[in-house]
Amino acid sequence: MLIRSSVLLLMTVVFMTSLADEAExxxxxxSFVVTLDGLPTPSCHAATVVETAPGRLMAAWFGGSQEGAPDVRIWGAHYxxxxxxNAVPLTESLMDGDEAHWNPVLFKTDNELVLHFKAGKSPRLWRGLYRTSIDKGLNWSGVQSHPAGFLGPVRNKPVxxxxxxxxYPSSTEHQGWRVHFERPLPQGSRRIEVGDPQMLGAIxxxxxxxxxxxxxxxxxxxxxxxxxxWSLDNGDNWSELEPTELPNPNSGIDAxxxxxGLHLLVYNPVIAGRTPLAIALSKDGVDWQLETVLEEGDGEFSYPAVIEDSGGKIHIVYTWQRKAIRHVQIDYKK
Incomplete structure (x- = not known):
C-alpha cells in the first residue's frame, strides 16, 4: 500500500514486505546505547551515528538537565x-560557559572523523563548531569554528x-525557518539558499x-x-520547496x-505527536511504502539518524522518551 495521505498512516503496521523483491x-x-539506570544526564536527544571501522560504530547526542539548559554538552559512546x-563527554564549556550545545553530527572522511555541533542559547543564536579525530573518535582536536555565516550540517549527515x-545539509531559524546547503571549498565555503514560496517553514x-x-x-x-x-547539477542549485504527501509533526527525520538503490526514510508518520516512529521505503523518492514500526505507544520516539554500514547492515539511533538513546540494527535482503 503506497502512502498517499496521512489518514492511511493511522493504521497499525508491524511488518510489511511488498517491496520484498528489493529489500526485506x-x-x-x-538495545539502548546506555542503560536507563546508567544515564549520565537526566535528559538526552538528537543522536547521530557513524561507522568508524568494519564492525565498529560511534554514536553522539546532546545531554544535560533539559534541552537548551546551560549544562547541556555533547556525549558519545562506541560500539x-x-x-x-560507557558514555563520555565529547565537548566542554567554551568561552561562554552558559551556552547549551546542540545537534551533533558525526561524519567520517578518508582521513579523519569529524564531530560537528552547535553552541548557543537557542537555535536562533547558535553557531557552528567542529572537532576532528584521527583515531576513530578516541581523541579529539581542539574546537574549531565554521566560517562566519556557515553552520555546517545542522542535524543530518553530509553527503x-x-x-x-x-x-552539508543545513538550515537557519533566526529569520523564519529556511533551508540551505553548504559546500566547503579550499578557497572558501559556498552557501546555496532554497526558496520557500509556499511558506512551508522547513529546516x-x-x-x-x-x-x-x-x-x-x-x-x-x-x-x-x-x-x-531537488538538484540536477550536483548541488549547485536546488528547486523551490514543495510539499510531499508524507506527514510530519514538526519533528526531525533522516533518510x-x-x-x-532503494531509499529508506525514518520518521514519525503522523501530523501531531512524536509517536510512532517508522521506516518507509521508496524506489523513486516519490512514492513511499510504510514498512515497519520501530516504536509506538505513549511518549516520544523521535530524531532518528540512519546509516548503512560496510557489511550492509542498517543502523538507526533515536531519542527514547528524552531519557535514553536507542540503537536498532536491521538486516535487509538486497
Whole structure:
C-alpha cells in the first residue's frame, strides 16, 4: 500500500514486505546505547551515528538537565562486538560557559572523523563548531569554528558525491525557518539558499542520491508535511520547496539511499505527536511504502539518524522518551 495521505498512516503496521523483491527488513537487535539506570544526564536527544571501522560504530547526542539548559554538552559512546561502551563527554564549556550545545553530527572522511555541533542559547543564536579525530573518535582536536555565516550540517549527515564534492545539509531559524546547503571549498565555503514560496517553514534537510545523478532533500517543516527540494547539477542549485504527501509533526527525520538503490526514510508518520516512529521505503523518492514500526505507544520516539554500514547492515539511533538513546540494527535482503 503506497502512502498517499496521512489518514492511511493511522493504521497499525508491524511488518510489511511488498517491496520484498528489493529489500526485506528484519530487526536484528534493539538495545539502548546506555542503560536507563546508567544515564549520565537526566535528559538526552538528537543522536547521530557513524561507522568508524568494519564492525565498529560511534554514536553522539546532546545531554544535560533539559534541552537548551546551560549544562547541556555533547556525549558519545562506541560500539564493538555487540556492546556499547560507557558514555563520555565529547565537548566542554567554551568561552561562554552558559551556552547549551546542540545537534551533533558525526561524519567520517578518508582521513579523519569529524564531530560537528552547535553552541548557543537557542537555535536562533547558535553557531557552528567542529572537532576532528584521527583515531576513530578516541581523541579529539581542539574546537574549531565554521566560517562566519556557515553552520555546517545542522542535524543530518553530509553527503560525499562520486566526484568528491561534499555537501552539508543545513538550515537557519533566526529569520523564519529556511533551508540551505553548504559546500566547503579550499578557497572558501559556498552557501546555496532554497526558496520557500509556499511558506512551508522547513529546516534540517536530509539528502538522497539517485542513480541518474539527481539529488533530493527531504525536510522537516512546521506545516504538517515533509517538504522536498531537488538538484540536477550536483548541488549547485536546488528547486523551490514543495510539499510531499508524507506527514510530519514538526519533528526531525533522516533518510539514506541504500546500496541497492532503494531509499529508506525514518520518521514519525503522523501530523501531531512524536509517536510512532517508522521506516518507509521508496524506489523513486516519490512514492513511499510504510514498512515497519520501530516504536509506538505513549511518549516520544523521535530524531532518528540512519546509516548503512560496510557489511550492509542498517543502523538507526533515536531519542527514547528524552531519557535514553536507542540503537536498532536491521538486516535487509538486497
Amino acid at each position: 527488513l528484519r530487526i536484528d537487535t534493539k 564493538e562486538q555487540g556492546r556499547w561502551s 560525499s558525491l562520486p566526484n568528491g564534492r561534499l555537501i 534540517q534537510p536530509t539528502i538522497l542520491t539517485h542513480s541518474d545523478g539527481r539529488l533530493q532533500a527531504l525536510c522537516r517543516t512546521h506545516s504538517g508535511v515533509i517538504a522536498e527540494t 539514506i539511499t541504500l546500496g541497492n
